[in-house]
Amino acid sequence: MQYVNSLLDLIGNTPLVRLSRTLDLPDGGADAPLVLAKVEYLNPGGSVKDRIASRMIEAAEASGELQPGGTIVEPTSGNTGVGLAMVAQQKGYKCVFVCPDKVSEDKRNVLKAYGAEVVVCPTAVAPEHPDSYYNVSDRLSKEPGAWKPDQYSNPHNPRSHYETTGPEIWEQTEGKITHFVTGMGTGGTISGVGRYLKEQAALAGTDVQVIGADPAGSVYSGGSGRPYLVEGVGEDFWPETYDRSVADRVIEVSDADSFSFTRRLAREEAMLVGGSAGMAAYAARQVAHELAAEGRSDAVVVVLLPDSGRGYLTKVFNDEWLGQYGFATGAQADHRTVGEV
Numbered sequence: 371m372q373y374v375n376s377l378l379d380l381i382g383n384t385p386l387v388r389l390s391r392t393l394d395l396p397d398g399g400a401d402a403p404l405v406l407a408k409v410e411y412l413n414p415g416g417s418v419k420d421r422i423a424s425r426m427i428e429a430a431e432a433s434g435e436l437q438p439g440g441t442i443v444e445p446t447s448g449n450t451g452v453g454l455a456m457v458a459q460q461k462g463y464k465c466v467f468v469c470p471d472k473v474s475e476d477k478r479n480v481l482k483a484y485g486a487e488v489v490v491c492p493t494a495v496a497p498e499h500p501d502s503y504y505n506v507s508d509r510l511s512k513e514p515g516a517w518k519p520d521q522y523s524n525p526h527n528p529r530s531h532y533e534t535t536g537p538e539i540w541e542q543t544e545g546k547i548t549h550f551v552t553g554m555g556t557g558g559t560i561s562g563v564g565r566y567l568k569e570q571a572a573l574a575g576t577d578v579q580v581i582g583a584d585p586a587g588s589v590y591s592g593g594s595g596r597p598y599l600v601e602g603v604g605e606d607f608w609p610e611t612y613d614r615s616v617a618d619r620v621i622e623v624s625d626a627d628s629f630s631f632t633r634r635l636a637r638e639e640a641m642l643v644g645g646s647a648g649m650a651a652y653a654a655r656q657v658a659h660e661l662a663a664e665g666r667s668d669a670v671v672v673v674l675l676p677d678s679g680r681g682y683l684t685k686v687f688n689d690e691w692l693g694q695y696g697f698a699t700g701a702q703a704d705h706r707t708v709g710e711v
């Protein structure tokens with residue numbers, strides 16, 4: 371019989387899938403670099419964040435910060451929340467997520483479905499107000515038995531990528547990877563994967579270029595945090611989990627390009643992914659074009675796709691929402707033909 375004892379045994383070991391049509395390379399890419407997508411939405415909680423959730427919880431168990439029957443408190447409503455809720459439920463911990471009232475009901479309901487508690491705080495109060503998002507999460511995390519993972523400062527966030535995502539990519543490409551492209555939120559992915567790949571390449575006497583993709587306006591590409599719409603990536607501050615020495619280069623991608631490419635991935639590669647995946651894949655496509663122009667048909671580009679498009683059906687995949695912000699919609703968003711972009 372083939373089975374696992376828990377869904378947690380299925381975290382990681384995601385496949386690499388070759389991108390083809392959306393790259394728009396000359397001659398169908400015959401003499402062009404290989405571009406491989408690391409499909410992280412195939413993790414059991416639906417995103418790359420399952421990896422950090424399980425690693426941060428294991429480390430807190432080992433250090434004694436998280437005791438049996440304890441409560442995990444984190445101010446998140448996104449993929450990290452789902453990962454933590456899933457791992458917590460399997461291991462018998464309680465979970466409390468604090469989120470501002472602007473977070474959609476759908477997102478809150480996903481967390482509740484796993485058995486987590488969601489505390490909603492008003493956006494319209496000052497940070498020093500007792501009901502503010504910051505104060506409520508601080509108060510809850512100081513209660514007896516509570517533990518706050520804090521994905522923005524927890525070293526086990528990048529470490530999970532150094533120990534799993536990085537080695538998987540190195541082995542799956544048999545050490546032939548030459549370029550790694552990923553978006554940056556906490557910076558955990560790029561820091562952990564990037565460091566592992568660079569170390570391995572140095573040992574093998576080769577080189578891996580580590581390339582960050584970033585929404586225009588975010589600090590990673592020299593901005594001040596000006597608003598952008600793509601979710602999960604870009605910051606207005608420098609997180610502790612981001613290792614500034616790892617990225618060789620950062621490619622800035624506009625919301626418009628991120629969203630239209632996200633739609634193309636669904637239409638042309640059958641990959642229903644989120645906007646941050648579209649952003650990273652758009653940057654990888656640019657890298658592939660540069661390499662093709664240099665005749666680098668030996669290059670192997672790996673791009674990480676963090677989550678599924680299911681969570682964005684009312685946004686990126688909704689023409690009214692896109693139209694409201696002046697982005698290409700309908701036929702334009704979906705039917706761009708090869709060479710047009």
Ligand code: PMP
Nearest residue numbers: 554555556557558559602646676
């Ligand atoms: N994309 C999405 C959808 C995410 O939720 C995140 C995590 N914030 C990222 C990309 C970026 O990953 P990291 O935090 O490891 O930089």
